[in-house]
Amino acid sequence: MRTTIRLVxxxxxxxxxxxxxxxxxxxxxxxxxxxxxxxxxxxxxxGQSPSNTMPIIAGIAPWYFKKAIEDYAGGRRPSPEMExxxxxxxxxxVDDLAAYFTGQARQPTAMRPDAAAIERGRAASKQxxxxxxESGRGDAAKGSPDLRGQPPGYLRHQMLLxxxxxxxxxxxxLKALKALMKTVPDDQIGDLAAYYSSLR
Numbered sequence: 001m002r003t004t005i006r007l008v009x010x011x012x013x014x015x016x017x018x019x020x021x022x023x024x025x026x027x028x029x030x031x032x033x034x035x036x037x038x039x040x041x042x043x044x045x046x047g048q049s050p051s052n053t054m055p056i057i058a059g060i061a062p063w064y065f066k067k068a069i070e071d072y073a074g075g076r077r078p079s080p081e082m083e084x085x086x087x088x089x090x091x092x093x094v095d096d097l098a099a100y101f102t103g104q105a106r107q108p109t110a111m112r113p114d115a116a117a118i119e120r121g122r123a124a125s126k127q128x129x130x131x132x133x134e135s136g137r138g139d140a141a142k143g144s145p146d147l148r149g150q151p152p153g154y155l156r157h158q159m160l161l162x163x164x165x166x167x168x169x170x171x172x173x174l175k176a177l178k179a180l181m182k183t184v185p186d187d188q189i190g191d192l193a194a195y196y197s198s199l200r
Contacts, residue, residue, distance in 0.1 A: 062102045
């Protein structure tokens with residue numbers, strides 16, 4: 001009897017922890033809330049990544065979330081880490097999870113890039129504004145995501161992947177971006193990452 005009580009109590013405690021994590025991240029009645037727990041190990045509760053290398057997906061545009069998931073799952077955006085998770089998201093319901101993360105209040109990264117790097121990045125960002133806008137908000141019509149407040153390490157890594165043609169290598173719509181990135185020195189890529197990370 002005591003063993004049964006302990007097992008029940010343990011199960012209830014685990015349930016409270018999981019529910020508390022979801023409650024802190026967003027409403028429990030959202031259809032994607034429980035499914036989103038699988039994403040929190042890397043992206044943080046509610047998609048608010050505390051890491052310098054993992055993107056913040058709280059408040060993400062649903063079109064971009066779905067495109068990223070479909071590209072990862074289909075192998076078009078090579079990533080041995082993300083591919084199995086992306087396949088899970090599609091199986092669990094990509095629309096539900098997109099709606100959940102879109103509905104979360106997005107906070108900018110806690111990372112604080114070097115002030116001098118931010119200013120150098122600001123000066124170099126004119127070439128990026130054609131697609132991402134002067135404010136870095138992005139443009140859905142051009143397939144350009146919002147870059148503001150993302151971790152600088154993540155932004156830098158993604159730009160380097162574009163430069164090396166290792167991100168969506170077969171996507172013809174990204175040819176112009178990749179050609180541009182090949183002209184940008186690696187240290188300037190770091191400056192651009194610092195600048196866009198600093199935007200709010």
